[in-house]
Amino acid sequence: MSQPSDKLDLAALKLTAGEGRRLEHLTVPFDDLDLGGQRYTTPETIDATLDVSRMTGDGYALRLRFASTISGPCMRCLTDAAPETSVDSREVHDEGKGTIEDSELTSPYIEDQVLDLTSWARDALALAMPSQVLCRPDCAGLCAVCGAELNEAGPDHSHEPPRDPRWDALRELKLD
Ligand SMILES: [Zn+2]
Ligand SMILES: [Zn+2]
Known part of the structure; x- marks a missing residue:
């Protein structure tokens, strides 16, 4: 050079x-x-x-x-x-x-x-x-929910939507 x-x-x-x-x-x-x-x-x-x-x-x-x-x-x-x-x-x-x-x-x-x-x-x-x-x-960037690096966390990284307790009550009702 x-x-x-x-x-x-x-x-x-x-x-x-x-x-x-x-x-x-x-x-x-x-x-x-x-x-x-x-x-x-x-x-x-x-x-x-x-x-x-x-x-x-x-x-x-x-x-x-x-x-x-x-x-x-x-x-x-x-x-x-x-x-x-x-x-x-x-x-x-x-x-x-x-x-x-x-x-x-x-x-x-x-x-x-x-x-x-x-x-x-x-x-x-x-x-x-x-x-x-x-x-x-x-x-893949960062997870919008927890900020985890999605390149490392992998494609399976996800968050369950928060459970609504009222549906639990309904489910118990149907089981009876
Ligand atoms: Zn990157
Ligand atoms: Zn996350």
């Missing part, structure tokens, strides 16, 4: 129009994520693959791929969860055509041909994450 770097100077790649390059094993420093009021920890760095294509003019087409675990409490049962999320994100940047109407053509992660890998990776992971962080996809 390369030296950790949150920024990449695209100009330093010296690509000509139509030329592309794949940069593998980029070590990108990473931050923790806040999700639904909970803090989820991510690895300190991620191992990313970046495809850079130079378009005509000063434009770039970029594709960033990586996978990262996110560790934190399961949103159903609160035990530790660390699901892995794969990210595949694309950006197009063309400063030459970057008028106000064309703002989709300028990437918020590129300034003066310097790419902010950490910000892009962080936003892309937040977008790619499942809306629920679960310890396992079929997590």
Whole structure:
């Protein structure tokens, strides 16, 4: 892996129009994520693959791929969860055509041909994450009555509805 770097100077790649390059094993420093009021920890760095294509003019087409675990409490049962999320994100940047109407053509992660890998990776992971962080996809959560962990208690865990003594009296009546 390369030296950790949150920024990449695209100009330093010296690509000509139509030329592309794949940069593998980029070590990108990473931050923790806040999700639904909970803090989820991510690895300190991620191992990313970046495809850079130079378009005509000063434009770039970029594709960033990586996978990262996110560790934190399961949103159903609160035990530790660390699901892995794969990210595949694309950006197009063309400063030459970057008028106000064309703002989709300028990437918020590129300034003066310097790419902010950490910000892009962080936003892309937040977008790619499942809306629920679960310890396992079929997590059964907690029992609504007693709070037991249903993953451990098993599918037979249930509570008898409280017995109404009036029915007992009726049952005795019928037996007679
Ligand atoms: Zn769970
Ligand atoms: Zn219960």
